Amino acid sequence: MTKNYSSYKKTKEVYFGGDLAFPVSAVLLAALITYGLFYFFGVTVGIIFNVVISWCVYFFMYYFGKSNTGITFDFLLGVACISGVLLFVDYGVYALVVYQKTGMFNKLYFQLWLFILFGIPIAYYAFRHGSYYLAERSMATEYLRVPLKIRHDRELLMYIDNIQFVNTSRRTMSDIKLEKPNCFYSESELNKMDSSNRNYYLVEIIYSEIIHMPFGADSLLMSWYSVIEDKYYDIELPFPFEKLTIEQEKYPTNVSKVLRGKKTKRLNLHIHANGGIRLFNDDMVLIDLKENISTVISEEVRNEKIDLHRQSHDYYSNPKAFLNLIEKIKTSGGIEERFLIQNKLIPWRMTISGLRGNNYLDVDDVSFSEYKSEIAEMEIDKLRFLPKKIGIVYRGNYLYDWLTLIFNSQKLFQSIQKLTDGNDEVAVRFDLNFENGDETDLQFRIIANDKSILFGDWEIQVKKDRKQDMVDHLLDSDEDQQKRSLYKEAWDLVFDKQYDQAQEKCDMIKAIDPRYGFAYFLEVRLLWYKEGSKACYAKKDYFIAKTQHELAALAHMHNNYGCLYDQESRYEESLAEFEKAISNNPKEGIYTCNLAEIYCKLNNPKKALEAAEKSKKAGHQSTTLNAILESKGTRYV
Structure with missing residues (x-):
């Protein structure tokens, strides 16, 4: 019925690749050698050289793998064609040699030679590229990309002849290509499989591909034989194409929008007993028929389909074993129970x-x-x-x-x-x-x-690797939560001026994670409170090194030293530290506010105001920032 229908055709992109690079290079090399022969030994020697290499090259190509090396007319014709191509290319070489020796140059002939040598191949590839583009455009505008999954109860033992979505008026159809029936494994075969493979085959999808459905498809054609029911179904159903939600394909991004085409959501097609059909997507049920009328087929066709299905199995390829399987399935009631559960x-x-x-x-x-x-x-x-x-x-x-x-x-x-x-x-x-x-x-x-x-x-x-990743992440999360809890407790102790207890919490954090940068920021603050700024300066390289890998902590560390220098009116050094803090964490507005304050102290209102405005954009709020903004960078309190 669908023999006269056309379907989606995959087009092959045109490339100028390595398969052409070699012969082109070989011809150019031959032309280069011919130039030398023409120039020093004359035209006759050059022509003989081209005929000889044509003979040798084609002899190797023509007789490769053959036991008989007799000279045939086809072989001579091939040699003549290759020689003709080489000699035509050599015309340009000949014209160059004549011009060098005599000063004569036939411009018309040379232009004609150039046109044939380069124009025809360029026109040929331009034609092929144009044909490819038009074919791709035609396929993209005439066919819709549809992910399709087809299922049926494995115990129905179906042999599916045909499933196609068709546009009857335009005589186009989808490109569904069904393979032979899925293998029906015996209990002993299933028991030998690991659980993953066993469960895969028990719920195996018989078809899962992206198909190309013609736009405006109005019919669904299906034909199949159910061995268990001993019924053949050949049906044509109206297809509600207008109910599909169609959207523009987004990928690949390096292809023009028109060539990407359109797509729709995945369709699921389920085939049940008594010819029942259910076609649906995530949005709605498109076709739902509980049963269909079977079609009469000849005994010969029936037996052929049973044999084809039987031969697709290993254990049940034996006719007697296959008959026993059919009888077992018919009396088990499994198909009916699964159908009941599915609905x-x-x-x-x-x-x-x-x-x-x-x-x-x-x-x-x-x-x-x-x-x-x-x-x-x-x-x-x-x-x-x-x-x-x-x-x-x-x-x-x-x-x-x-x-x-x-x-x-x-x-x-x-x-x-x-x-x-x-x-x-x-x-x-x-x-x-x-x-x-x-x-x-x-x-x-x-x-x-x-x-x-x-x-x-x-x-x-x-999945052991995924489970281990999850366990590692949970451990990291627990550790991170523990560190954050201890960090908060430590700062609460700092605010109460219980520095020794805060140091104990800091040591506990470093014992959990020696690379936790904020523990070292806490430590440098405790050092400042307990021993003063000189002790902090003495260990500056140590603290910078300990936070180098964690930019947020490193920014805090530079900000800390900027504040220390500021307290001692070492404004230039303070400025440098705040700039380093900003470069490591530019989103933190307090660093920029501190920078603005230093510019105020250095009597640079322009830069102070610029830094204050950046701090405000970053979301920082403080009385210092407000004072700088209101005074246009002249005061900070």
Whole structure:
């Protein structure tokens, strides 16, 4: 049906690359050698040289890897073509030699030669570049970029022939290319896999690609055979293209807007039993049909599709094993139960205890929806689809997706039914408890009707590197909080003039983190209060070195020494220290205010006012700053 429809075609960008650089270089080298032969030995020798190298080069290219080296007409024709190209290029060399020896120069012929030699290749590549641009523009304006995921219950054993979005009036269609059916692994094969691979294959998506859908697509064409149902479906459904939210593609930024094209949100296509179709995105359900009428196919076509599906498996490639699988699936009732769960909202909430830090949840539910949720939001009773997978993401320096919980949703549903006696209105609570903050002691309890059970049909996947990063960040956060607490306590003691106790707190901070720069700022202030400015000057190099790696602390240190020099009326030295403080932390307005005060004392009102205005812009406020601004830089108090 879609044979006469055209689809998106990937265009190949035109490059002048290394594949052309070598032959061009070889021709230029041959021309250079020919110039010498023309000049010293005459035209005949030059022509013979070009024919000989044409013969040798083409002989190697033509007969490479062949056992027979007989001279053929095709070979002679190739040699003649190469010789013709070389001799044409050599016309320019010949014209140069004639001009050097006789002074004669045929300008018309030379211009014609230049035009052919350079004009034709340039025109050729200009044509190719133009064709590439027009093709890219055409594809970008005629087709929409759409991320598409296609799923079906693995036990339906489907063989999908075709899925396409089409614009019937323009006879264009999407570029969906489906591979062979996914492998259906046996229980023994699944048990040999690690949990990550096993869970991947149990919920495997049969298709996940970015497709190109024609603008104005009005139909969805689908055809597939369900081995378990023994039914073939060949359907055409109206597609509501106008409901899609379309936006401009932002990337790549080095490509013009028109060539980037348009995009829309990801589409999810689910195929159910009885030919049911559900197509939706994050905003809405676009198509939702519970069933479709099957199509009659010949026994030969039916058997061919069964064989193709069977041969896509390892264990079930045996016809008898495949028949046993079909019988087992038909009698298990698993497909019907999963379909029921996928369409059932249950009033549930989740509480999480023992989890440290700022975390949020990435939830995948049984309806194949994916969403992010704050933990506090999950603690509210709400009608939701049951979770299938929950990822716990820690917010640190970046997002650490360190833990994933994968649930057996059928077992979870059965446990809930048991606790609620099948009453769908009874609220359910999932209690997730990290005992001792360790995922190995993690317990998952289902609570309903004042009863609870410990649920065990789930798996935990831990990304060890991400977990270690999270643990390190938590330790750093704890350490930072401890340092800040001790730092505040120390300054409270300083204000009470309990300098020895404050020094003890300072020593405790340095024991936790010897590189904490503000501990050394605290220490230099204590030294000033206890022993005076001379003791501070004696250890200036030491304190500067200890804060060199932490710019904010280094700025504080320079500001401190600026204040010391100011108290002793050493204004030039004070000025230099305040300027260093500003260069290390220009956003701190107090340093600029201190600089303005020094300029006042140095009788430089212009610079004092400039510095005061910068301090005000930085958000600093003080009586000194107000005095400088009001006096236009002439006084500071």
